[in-house]
Amino acid sequence: MVTASLVAATVTDPELPMLTLADLGVLRSVSEEDGRVVVAITPTYTGCPAMDTMRDDLEHALVGAGYADVEIRTQLSPSWSSDWITSEGRRKLAEAGIAPPGAAPRRSGPIPLTLSAPVSAVPCPLCGSADTEEQSRFGATACKALRRCRSCQEPFEHVKEI
Numbered sequence: 001m002v003t004a005s006l007v008a009a010t011v012t013d014p015e016l017p018m019l020t021l022a023d024l025g026v027l028r029s030v031s032e033e034d035g036r037v038v039v040a041i042t043p044t045y046t047g048c049p050a051m052d053t054m055r056d057d058l059e060h061a062l063v064g065a066g067y068a069d070v071e072i073r074t075q076l077s078p079s080w081s082s083d084w085i086t087s088e089g090r091r092k093l094a095e096a097g098i099a100p101p102g103a104a105p106r107r108s109g110p111i112p113l114t115l116s117a118p119v120s121a122v123p124c125p126l127c128g129s130a131d132t133e134e135q136s137r138f139g140a141t142a143c144k145a146l147r148r149c150r151s152c153q154e155p156f157e158h159v160k161e162i
């Protein structure tokens with residue numbers, strides 16, 4: 001029987017299907033308590049509609065692997081950060097033509113002097129040019145922005161920093 005951790009680690013994200021929930025950093029822990037598999041997940045974006053799908057997919061995968069008693073717990077603290085996307089996950093995103101997030105904004109520490117968000121350069125995942133512009137803050141899903149490369153003219157998606 002495949003261990004519950006390995007089964008859970010193969011479940012992919014509904015919105016970024018090239019990433020597993022482990023790549024995304026959503027999968028926090030998998031443990032067994034008295035024969036019951038307890039999986040803890042942390043939602044990515046607040047109110048992310050994909051969360052229900054993630055829960056169902058995890059449950060189905062584990063039940064399908066022979067674990068009859070499965071509990072999926074939502075762990076809200078600490079809240080998810082795009083920094084939790086693993087290097088493997090970033091590589092898979094870039095391979096799929098999606099720009100991985102840059103460093104997430106800091107949540108603590110000194111209050112910044114300006115309220116404007118720092119302009120971070122998002123390199124084009126297709127040609128590597130840093131000359132890209134944001135076209136829409138929201139792409140096909142809330143977690144992605146739509147950008148266009150001024151060098152190769154290709155549009156591409158960018159997983160937003162959070």
Ligand SMILES: [Zn+2]
Pocket residue numbers: 124125126127128129149150151152153154
């Ligand atoms: Zn380009």
